[in-house]
Amino acid sequence: xxxxxxxxxxxxxxxxxxxxxxxxxxxxxxxxxxxxxxxxxxxxxxxxxxxxxxxxxxxxxxxxxxxxxxxxxxxxxxxxxxxxxxxxxxxxxxxxxxxxxxxxxxxxxxxxxxxxxxxxxxxxxxxxxxxxxxxxxxxxxxxxxxxxxxxxxxxxxxxxxxxxxxxxxxxxxxxxxxxxxxxxxxxxxxxxxxxxxxxxxxxxxxxxxxxxxxxxxxxxxxxxxxxxxxxxxxxxxxxxxxxxxxxxxxxxxxxxxxxxxxxxxxxxxxxxxxxxxxxxxxxxxxxxxxxxxxxxxxxxxxxxxxxxxxxxxxxxxxxxxxxxxxxxxxxxxxxxxxxxxxxxxxxxxxxxxxxxxxxxxxxxxxxxxxxxxxxxxxxxxxxxxxxxxxxxxxxxxxxxxxxxxxxxxxxxxxxxxxxxxxxxxx
RNA sequence: GGAGAGGUGGCUGAGUGGUUGAAAGCGGCGGUCUUGAAAACCGUUAUGGAUCGUGAGGUCCAUCUAGAGUUCGAAUCUCUACCUCUCCGCCA
Numbered sequence: 001x002x003x004x005x006x007x008x009x010x011x012x013x014x015x016x017x018x019x020x021x022x023x024x025x026x027x028x029x030x031x032x033x034x035x036x037x038x039x040x041x042x043x044x045x046x047x048x049x050x051x052x053x054x055x056x057x058x059x060x061x062x063x064x065x066x067x068x069x070x071x072x073x074x075x076x077x078x079x080x081x082x083x084x085x086x087x088x089x090x091x092x093x094x095x096x097x098x099x100x101x102x103x104x105x106x107x108x109x110x111x112x113x114x115x116x117x118x119x120x121x122x123x124x125x126x127x128x129x130x131x132x133x134x135x136x137x138x139x140x141x142x143x144x145x146x147x148x149x150x151x152x153x154x155x156x157x158x159x160x161x162x163x164x165x166x167x168x169x170x171x172x173x174x175x176x177x178x179x180x181x182x183x184x185x186x187x188x189x190x191x192x193x194x195x196x197x198x199x200x201x202x203x204x205x206x207x208x209x210x211x212x213x214x215x216x217x218x219x220x221x222x223x224x225x226x227x228x229x230x231x232x233x234x235x236x237x238x239x240x241x242x243x244x245x246x247x248x249x250x251x252x253x254x255x256x257x258x259x260x261x262x263x264x265x266x267x268x269x270x271x272x273x274x275x276x277x278x279x280x281x282x283x284x285x286x287x288x289x290x291x292x293x294x295x296x297x298x299x300x301x302x303x304x305x306x307x308x309x310x311x312x313x314x315x316x317x318x319x320x321x322x323x324x325x326x327x328x329x330x331x332x333x334x335x336x337x338x339x340x341x342x343x344x345x346x347x348x349x350x351x352x353x354x355x356x357x358x359x360x361x362x363x364x365x366x367x368x369x370x371x372x373x374x375x376x377x378x379x380x381x382x383x384x385x386x387x388x389x390x391x392x393x394x395x396x397x398x399x400x401x402x403x404x405x406x407x408x409x410x411x412x413x414x415x416x417x418x419x420x421x422x423x424x425x426x
Numbered sequence: 427g428g429a430g431a432g433g434u435g436g437c438u439g440a441g442u443g444g445u446u447g448a449a450a451g452c453g454g455c456g457g458u459c460u461u462g463a464a465a466a467c468c469g470u471u472a473u474g475g476a477u478c479g480u481g482a483g484g485u486c487c488a489u490c491u492a493g494a495g496u497u498c499g500a501a502u503c504u505c506u507a508c509c510u511c512u513c514c515g516c517c518a
Contacts, residue, residue, distance in 0.1 A: 041476055045487045052445090052487090055499055059444040068498090075498040199508095242436095242473085369455090374473080 001100050001361045004034055017106030020113045020322035025103050030096065037092040044085045051078045102210055105357040107322040108294075108331040118321035122333070125305065126314030129340040129397040136403065137341040138395040139272040142168060144403055145421055150272070160262065160276050162388070167421040171394070171407070172280060174414035175387050176255045179282040179307050183384055187303045189253035189284060194233035196256055197224040202236040205362030207328035207354075217259050226259035230283035231381045238287060238364045238377075245368025248377065249288040249296065253384065256281065272392070274346065279388035286380040287364065290356065293378035294331070297353040301333045304349045304384045310410045313393050314338040316345065330355045333382075337389065341396030346389040351382025 007014050011027055018025060054075040061068040112118040129135075142148035147168030153161040164172050183189040203209040203225050208216065217226040227233055234254050243250075258281050273279075284303060288296045301317060308315045318334045325332050329352035336345035356376035359365065365374035398406040404422040407415055 038476070041487085045476060048487055051499085056445055058499075062444070072498045077498090079498060 001357060002103065002106060003360065004030075004096070004100065007031060008034065014106065018103065020107050020111075021104050021325060022115075022323045023104050025099065030099055033092055033096050033099075037089060037096065040085055040089045040092070044082065044089055047078055047082050047085070051075060051082065054078060101204065101361070104327045105207075105325075105330050105354060107325055108353070108355075110294075111325065111331050112319065112321040114321045115323040116321065119324060119334075120319045120321070122317050122319050124314070124316040125309060126312070126338075128314050128338040128343075131340065131399075131401075133401045135341045135396060135399060137272065138339070138392040141341070141395050141399055141403065141405060142272075145405065145423055147171070147421060148273075158277075161278060162273060162276050167415070167418070170415055170418075171411070171421070172387060172391065174411045175390065175394075176280055176282050177414050178411055179384060180253060180255055182307060182310070183253040183282065183284060183303060187251070187253075187284075187306070189251040189303075192230075192234055192237070192252045192254040194227075194230060194237075194254055194256065196227050196233075196259075197222075198227055198233050198236065199224060202232055202239070205239050206232050206235050206358050207326075207361065208232060211327050214263050215261050217261060227256060228260050229258050229381075229383075230254040230256040230281065231285060234283060234285040235358055235364075235379055235381065236362060239362040241364060242374045243287070243364075243366040243377070245289075245366050245371065248366055249286055249292065252285045254283050254285070256283065258386075273388040274342075274392065276388055279386060281386045282384050284351075284382050284384040287377045288380065289366070290375070290378050293353050293355060293380060296378075297331065297333075297351065297380055300380055300382045301335070301351045304335055304351060304382050307385055308335065308337060308348070308390075311390070311394065311408045313390070313397060315348070326350075326352065328352070328354050328357050330357065335383075335385065337393040339389075339393040339396045341399070342392070346392060347386075348389045348393070349383040349385040352380060354379045354381075 002014065007027060007030065011031065015027055018027075054071055058068045058071050058075065061071065107113075112120055136144075139148075139150070143150070145167070147164065147166050149163040149165055153163035156163070180191060184191050197219070200209060200223065203216070208225075208228060212228070216228055219225070233256070234252050237252070238250075257278055259278050262275055262277060284300055286296055286300060305315065305317070315335055315337045318336060320329075320332045320334060332350060332352040334347050335349035335351070337348045338344070339346050355378050358379045359376040364377050364379065366377050367374045394408065395405050398408065400406065400420070402422075404420050406420045407418055412419060
């Protein structure tokens with residue numbers, strides 16, 4: 001949510017930014033609603049002043065044991081006038097808020113304007129894995145090695161759910177433990193283990209609601225949503241709070257399962273682990289001072305990259321163009337790992353600076369000696385990294401001609417010293 | 427799930443219909459004192475909005491979990507939701 005004052009003062013900036021995000025909201029209409037609201041508010045406030053004055057007179061009359069009836073009649077009259085205006089103001093406020101809450105964030109000036117075709121690869125690390133045999137896909141490997149059972153997952157839950165078993169389950173666990181260790185021990189993040197179900201306010205605070213409602217699992221009995229990412233509970237930790245300035249920056253990391261309905265996305269792109277309804281992810285979340293947020297974004301990206309480097313996975317970092325940015329993001333880098341079996345770049349991380357967009361919605365502020373008034377913090381987050389697709393890359397890139405999978409060295413301590421996964425239980 | 431109690435400022439805690447944005451204490455901040463510190467004393471201490479002012483700042487309005495209601499007037503009365511606590515039941 002952007003500040004309506006920005007619209008009042010600089011409608012062209014907003015118009016340009018929203019156009020770059022392919023959003024068409026009626027800014028003039030919004031501005032008119034705001035103008036009308038302020039006019040009524042002035043009227044309302046002055047009536048309230050009168051009411052308060054009359055009330056003071058009544059209470060002193062009562063103290064002096066005099067008859068207040070005449071003044072009560074006046075106050076009654078004012079109260080009626082207030083009742084006439086108040087609902088109008090409220091209605092306008094709701095209208096304005098309903099519009100604002102559905103307007104995306106504006107892109108940062110360093111973001112290329114345009115759609116996907118304007119996305120820019122900013123760097124690559126490593127070389128796509130080449131084999132002198134025809135590499136198998138992760139699906140073939142996992143089924144042959146008996147470490148993932150897609151059929152039974154479908155029996156239990158439905159299509160695009162995953163059942164990891166044996167070394168598959170162990171590898172999953174090894175991965176998120178490894179990632180959490182790197183981020184907490186070396187990158188300065190504090191570990192969080194949040195609830196996986198959150199309420200409407202939390203979802204609205206980070207910007208999933210109202211736009212993404214259909215993409216989320218919702219429990220109507222309890223009015224709760226399953227989190228699509230740890231970003232939601234972790235960012236909302238400080239909702240409606242004013243933090244001491246010296247607490248910033250705050251870095252949090254969290255492992256959670258993530259739940260996505262992925263409505264209407266069935267097709268060949270969704271085979272295997274590429275797009276599933278439930279996956280594991282280690283998330284990085286930052287709360288920082290505004291002037292530092294773009295430096296913090298670069299650091300965040302490199303923290304995520306570090307994980308892929310240590311896993312020995314070739315990847316590239318992509319700067320997203322304006323129309324490809326998510327609703328709440330001002331700037332975003334995707335990290336894509338190359339997977340040899342599918343021969344594809346798979347998005348395993350998405351690192352965004354939301355500037356004060358989420359902080360404004362969720363009211364996350366900080367205050368210090370210099371800042372007399374509370375200031376909205378900047379929030380950032382990124383996957384560090386998402387597991388299902390990383391697992392694809394590991395299985396496909398570390399496969400052997402025999403159909404076995406070597407375990408990346410950094411994960412071996414997390415897997416009881418195992419060096420490879422083969423058909424026989426090891 | 428059943429029964430009960432409760433939600434007031436950073437915290438503790440007064441306040442049961444009329445100058446209560448809210449006593450008091452604690453904490454925080456500034457100052458006096460001190461070689462320094464402590465103690466003591468003095469002062470200060472929320473958030474949002476509208477409006478005036480180049481600015482510092484001023485004025486007004488709102489806010490005692492949230493929403494609805496009663497009333498000329500609500501922190502105070504009524505209803506609903508949410509949350510917390512206690513007991514019982516159930517349970518990993």
